[in-house]
Amino acid sequence: MSDPIPGIAAPAHLRQGSSIGQPLTRRDGPLKVTGQARYAADNHPPGMLFAVLATSGIARGRVLGLDVAAAKAHPGVVEVMTPANRPPLAGDPDAKDSPFMFRLDALQNDAVRYPQQPIAVVIAETLEAATEGAALLAPRYAAEPPRVGLDGAAAFVPAAVGVGSPASFAQGEVEAGLAAAPRRMEAVYETPAQYHNAMEPHAIVAAWDGERLTLDTPSQGMAMAQARFAALFGIRPEDIHIRSPFLGGGFGSKGLANGPQVLGILAARLVGRPVKLVLRREQMYGPVGHRAPTRQTIRMGADAAGGFTAIASHTLTATSSFDDFIEAAADVAHTLYATPALHTSHEAVRLDTGTPMFMRAPGEAPGSIALESAVDEMAFACGMDPLAFRLRNYAEVEPASGKPFSSKALRECYAEGAARFGWAGRPLQPRQMRDEAGLLVGWGMGTATFPAMMMAGHARATLRADGSGLVETGAHDMGQGAWTALAQVAADGMGLPLDRLEFRSGTSDLPDAGIAGGSAHMATVSSAIHGAGGAVIDRLAALATGDERSPLFGAGNAGVVAREGRLHRRDDEARSESYAAILSRAGLAGLEAMGQGAADPAAQKAFAMHAHGAVFVEVKVDPDFGQIRATRVVGAFAAGRVINPRMVRSQYYGGMTWGVSFALHEHAVTDRRSGRIMNADLAEYHLPVNADVPSLEAILVAEQDPHVNPLGIKGVGEIAITGTAGAVANAVWHATGVRVRRFPIGLEALIGA
Amino acid sequence: MTLSISLTVNGTVQAVALEDPRVTLLDLLRERLHLTGTKKGCDRGQCGACTVLLDGRRTNACLVLAAAQDGASVTTIEGLAEGGQLHPVQQAFIDHDALQCGFCTPGQIMSAIGLLAEGQAGDDPERVREGMSGNLCRCGAYAGITEAVLDAQARLAAREDAA
CATH class of the missing domain: 3.10.20.30 (Beta-grasp domain)
Structure with a gap:
């Protein structure tokens, strides 16, 4: 049984339910374990053809020719789409009207601006014929030398980083603070290009019916995709129906409309039949985004007691030759540690790659592994335990803004995580511990942080004549558990048991739920759902309390509580009436209301809003061969109200696994001569396998936040990468005494050390 | 032809x-x-x-x-499911939240059933992890997958004992 929401101004009426906070299993679980959950590529409308992309084998230049005749001659091939016969678009795919709009490759010309760029589409009766047809195109190119690596082009200062943040920030006297500090460190950290690699390749099944369009395609932001496609094709957004009930992972790569989706729609238009286009795995290393590499130079100074005197962090990163997404890695220093002087700055180079994009904890993830490594180095320089050093520099207010935190249970995270891990007694010096097999053992830690953001989203609640509820919102479930947790919020919001509540989601004809990104989807959509349910109950209460035939007459809206499908008098719980009875007497077939979730500008002005955590890691390193294994990872996280602890724990496990991967496994390697990625597949681009993360533990630290949103929810999807990645790196140092600053840490950095 | x-x-x-x-x-x-x-x-x-x-x-x-x-x-x-009754591995995946996006899940479950039939892993979590390492999960549901496989093995063993 949940209480009235703590710390929130009393609502006009109270709603109670037992769903929020329960560790329910996934409502979509039975569909997913039986193969019945329908992902985009599982659709097969009548008359459907298969489209396969031909993608560029060079990084930069022009396509001189394609053997279209050979492809078309192949049995089963229906059509080959090239810039020469591509149907016209009403909008320019190279237009950019906002930071959330990215330039797309949709066969608008013969230019090649990155490897794996689409250069043609082969459409055939079978997948085999389309695949063969694409191979037969044998493109001829005029290639230019590719610009590769952070030293491959001249650096420039971008106009903005992330989404509209300033490229630099300065406060206090950094140089003076560094000069006066008895303890100083300066180091350069490098993080690689990474690719989202959702297990589900990007896919689209497109079907035109006149000027109406039906799309099965995974989307983290259906309404934005609808708007983009509408502008590109010159049709009305409401004439585009997107179905995205399940995403096979997104991690940011399915956040915004992408070029291959547009090509699938164009192909369907060209042949006048439904078309399915699915990316091959290697084609996901180009047109659908990645995390850009960074080179971060961090300088720190501390006084004799281990207090920071200054922190300076400079990031050099990369974007594409034709668009801007600048990984805001340095900005993570804005929120973490107290310092009288802070300077962050960014530069970028333009390379012949696809445009980088949001990838799970954009900015924070690469920023955190560098900053947490630097903090560890500074702590050691000060002769302090890394946890004691972090507590010495604990930020009571947000360092960059000076604002108080809306809530911050980081001290509790440090304490609970350290206790659970057994941090006490860790030797300060590295290379002090071995296990029974002679492996080197090291312990490291890191602080986790991620902003608690709100996007804009809507929901509709309907109370039906039989007293059951319907809540509708075009939300997105890419594995975070939206189908389950949002339904829990919906049930409590309408004062109904979960089995009396129907929850509809995952299609674009439902109220716009905004974008599932920035770890803001639960907070945003829950607020909308809670508001919609509240508005319905308000009206219901007004009907009952204003009707002298009701046992609730005269109680006033504030005098009733909604629970289990009935309104009860607060001062006399025995006096109650069912929703159905109230509607029936009023002669109503139902009640309906909308709700909205959005940031509260006043609260945002007054408070810094972030989730926090502390991660403790043990690694074991083979002293002879340098093999590294993260044998134990314990994270303690505080992120406001937890709707479903089972789903939240899984989000933390996922983030921690990404953190281990960031530190030890994944990176894209580019061939300097060709500009092509040499490991564009799942064997050579290393993702952690089950045996790579043998022991994870996530502690859900209690935290109440009265300011972030009505339900006090902070996001949990991204935070656990931060903290974890640096903790692994620090543990490797502690095990070996070797400080590796180029990630991922491979055994080549440790052999013979 | x-x-x-x-x-x-x-x-x-x-x-x-x-x-x-x-x-x-x-x-x-x-x-x-x-x-x-x-x-x-x-x-x-x-x-x-x-x-x-x-x-x-x-x-x-x-x-x-x-x-x-x-x-x-x-x-x-x-x-796998018989007469609407989930296979013990399927049920264990739900119970242990051994999935997030669900895309790798069918392959994980088939692999788990294969692993149990091979009889090589026993109740050793390390061997289960190793035996399940041919199935990638980008969401990072591995902890639940390992728990689910071990739990399903116990359920299947109990079922055999009862039979």
Whole structure:
């Protein structure tokens, strides 16, 4: 049984339910374990053809020719789409009207601006014929030398980083603070290009019916995709129906409309039949985004007691030759540690790659592994335990803004995580511990942080004549558990048991739920759902309390509580009436209301809003061969109200696994001569396998936040990468005494050390 | 030339006409038989999303040519539940939250059933992790997967003891 929401101004009426906070299993679980959950590529409308992309084998230049005749001659091939016969678009795919709009490759010309760029589409009766047809195109190119690596082009200062943040920030006297500090460190950290690699390749099944369009395609932001496609094709957004009930992972790569989706729609238009286009795995290393590499130079100074005197962090990163997404890695220093002087700055180079994009904890993830490594180095320089050093520099207010935190249970995270891990007694010096097999053992830690953001989203609640509820919102479930947790919020919001509540989601004809990104989807959509349910109950209460035939007459809206499908008098719980009875007497077939979730500008002005955590890691390193294994990872996280602890724990496990991967496994390697990625597949681009993360533990630290949103929810999807990645790196140092600053840490950095 | 093969799919013998010798078992299942529970993540045997049981052995369906499987028996994720009753591995995946996005899940479950049948892992979590490491999960649901496999093994063993 949940209480009235703590710390929130009393609502006009109270709603109670037992769903929020329960560790329910996934409502979509039975569909997913039986193969019945329908992902985009599982659709097969009548008359459907298969489209396969031909993608560029060079990084930069022009396509001189394609053997279209050979492809078309192949049995089963229906059509080959090239810039020469591509149907016209009403909008320019190279237009950019906002930071959330990215330039797309949709066969608008013969230019090649990155490897794996689409250069043609082969459409055939079978997948085999389309695949063969694409191979037969044998493109001829005029290639230019590719610009590769952070030293491959001249650096420039971008106009903005992330989404509209300033490229630099300065406060206090950094140089003076560094000069006066008895303890100083300066180091350069490098993080690689990474690719989202959702297990589900990007896919689209497109079907035109006149000027109406039906799309099965995974989307983290259906309404934005609808708007983009509408502008590109010159049709009305409401004439585009997107179905995205399940995403096979997104991690940011399915956040915004992408070029291959547009090509699938164009192909369907060209042949006048439904078309399915699915990316091959290697084609996901180009047109659908990645995390850009960074080179971060961090300088720190501390006084004799281990207090920071200054922190300076400079990031050099990369974007594409034709668009801007600048990984805001340095900005993570804005929120973490107290310092009288802070300077962050960014530069970028333009390379012949696809445009980088949001990838799970954009900015924070690469920023955190560098900053947490630097903090560890500074702590050691000060002769302090890394946890004691972090507590010495604990930020009571947000360092960059000076604002108080809306809530911050980081001290509790440090304490609970350290206790659970057994941090006490860790030797300060590295290379002090071995296990029974002679492996080197090291312990490291890191602080986790991620902003608690709100996007804009809507929901509709309907109370039906039989007293059951319907809540509708075009939300997105890419594995975070939206189908389950949002339904829990919906049930409590309408004062109904979960089995009396129907929850509809995952299609674009439902109220716009905004974008599932920035770890803001639960907070945003829950607020909308809670508001919609509240508005319905308000009206219901007004009907009952204003009707002298009701046992609730005269109680006033504030005098009733909604629970289990009935309104009860607060001062006399025995006096109650069912929703159905109230509607029936009023002669109503139902009640309906909308709700909205959005940031509260006043609260945002007054408070810094972030989730926090502390991660403790043990690694074991083979002293002879340098093999590294993260044998134990314990994270303690505080992120406001937890709707479903089972789903939240899984989000933390996922983030921690990404953190281990960031530190030890994944990176894209580019061939300097060709500009092509040499490991564009799942064997050579290393993702952690089950045996790579043998022991994870996530502690859900209690935290109440009265300011972030009505339900006090902070996001949990991204935070656990931060903290974890640096903790692994620090543990490797502690095990070996070797400080590796180029990630991922491979055994080549440790052999013979 | 059309090739005709006989394939037992989830217990039902089917005559499959193949007009194209290039069709993989995975594409046959997904695009021709419309059994789309089996997923394609990489199409080259690197991710395990397409794992099925082929003559009882866990197999990456993307690496198998359908034409070479005349007379074979295939079990897919659609063929596990009996009379609406989930297979113990399926139920354990739900109970232990061994999935997030669900895309790798059919392959994980088929692989888990194959692993249990192989009898090599026992109740040793390290061996289960190793034995399940041919199936990638980008969401990072590995902890739950390991717990689910161990739990399912215990449930199956109890069922056998009772029988």
